[in-house]
Amino acid sequence: MITKKTNILVTLIINPKYERLRDYLVNIADHFEDTGRTLPMVNNGIRLLDVDGLTLCVKHYDRTSWRNRLAVRIYKASKGKHSYNCAAQLRERGFATQEPVAYVAYRRNLMDQNMYFVGVFSNYHHSLHEAFGMPHSERAELLESFAHYAARLHEEGFLPIACSADNILFDRIDGRYRFSILDTGNMKCGRKVSIQKGCKSLAALQADDAFNTTLIRAYAVARGVNEAECQKYFERAKS
Template sequence: MRVIVNPKYKKLKSFINELPQKFDTSGESIYKGRNEIKVFDCDGVKLNVKSFKIPHLINKVAYAWLRGSKAKHSYEYAIKMISLGADTPEPVACVETLKMGLFNRSYYVSIHHDYNFTIRDLIGFEFPDKDNILRQFAEYTYYKLHKNGIHHLDYSRGNILIKRLDNEKYQFSVVDINRMRFEKMPYLKGLKNFAQIWASDEELEVVAREYASLNEKDEDEAVRLLIQFDKEHKEKINRKLAIKKKFKK
C-alpha cells in the first residue's frame, strides 16, 4: 500500500491507512457508477472518499510502476490548483493498493464540500437566476482557471459545484480533477472548454458573450464559435456512443 497524507491532516492517518478494509462496508455512498464516492465522518471532519475502479491490465502495470494513478493525480492537482488560487475541495490523502506487484484499487480523500447545486441542475431547465449564474460561471472559469493556466479536461456539468452566497453571488468549485493540464489557455482554447457542458444554443450564448467581454473579443463571433465547438463535441461523443453500441451487439 502507498499512502500520501496532507500534513495538515496527519491526525487522520490511522483512518486513511484502514480505508482499503473499511471502504466497502462503511460510509455513506453518494454516487456509484464506474467509480464510487462515499462520505465519512472522521473525528468531526467530514470527508469525501472517491474509490476508483480497478484498472485494466496495461494500467495495472502503468499505475504501479510507470506513472501516477488517478487518485494520485487528483491529490497532486488539487494542491497545485489551490496554490494557483482556484477552488476545489481541499485534498487530504491518496491511497494506492497493489496486489501481486500490480496496481489494484486507489482512493482519493478530500474535505467534503457543501454546495447547493451543479451546472447539471440548471442546463436545459427553467432555473432561478439562471443567466446570472451562467455569466458568473464564465467569469469564474476565466479568472480562476484559464488565467491561471488551468485546463480541466473533463469540464462537464456534474463536475462544477455551485454554492449560493448573498446578493445574487455564487461560489464555484470543480471536482473530478484527475484529468488536468497546466498550460497557457489562449482565448479560443478557453472558449472551447465550455463545449463540454452540453448546453443549448441560448445557454451557450450567455456564456460566450460574458467570456468574450472578459477577453475583449467580439461577442457575436464568440457565440458563433462556441455553438460550433459545442456541435463538434456532441457529434464526437455521439459517434463514440454509436461505436460502443455497435460492438455490444
C-alpha cells in the same frame, strides 16, 4: 509511506495537517464500502464519510487498461495522486476545491492497484447541472458568474479535460455565486489554456442553445476575445 496490509502493499501520501487520521486512512477502502454515502446532487462514484468531526469526500479510481497501468508504474502519475496534487495547486491559487487529505493506493501485484483520493468536502449545496432547469433570468446570472470563473481557471493553467456539470458545485455566498471543483482527477494543470481549448472544454457540458449562448458570450468577455471566435470553436467542438 508504504506499508504491508494482509499481503497488500499500501501507499499513503497524507497531508501533515491530518496525521491524526493515519490509521483510518490506511483502511479507507473498507470505510468507503461499509459506511460511505453518495452525494445527492451528483452521480460520479464519490462517497462521503464522517470521521473526527470532518466530512471526507472520497473518490475511488477503478482499474484502468493494462497500458495505462503500465504507464503509471513507469512514468505517469496515477489519477489519485494527480487529484491530490492538483487540488493542492488549485487551493494555492485561490480556487475552491476539496482540501487534500490523502492519496491511498492498494497494490496486490505489479499491475493490480486500487486508488483513492481523500479530501475535505467543500459543502457547496448545488451542482451546475441544476442550472439546466433554472428560470432564464436566474440562470443567466449564474452562467455569467461561471463563465468568469472558468476564464480565470483557464488563465491560471487549469483545464478540465471534459467539463461535467456534475463536477462543478456552486452556492450563493454573500450575494455572489461561488464555485468549487469536486473531482480534480481529469484536470490538466500547467500552461495558460488557449481560447480554443477552453471552448472545447465548456462545450462538453452538453447544454441547450440558450445556455450555450449565454455562456459563450460571457466567456468571450471574460477572456477579452471576440464572441464569434468563441462561437466558432464551440461549434467545432460539438460537431
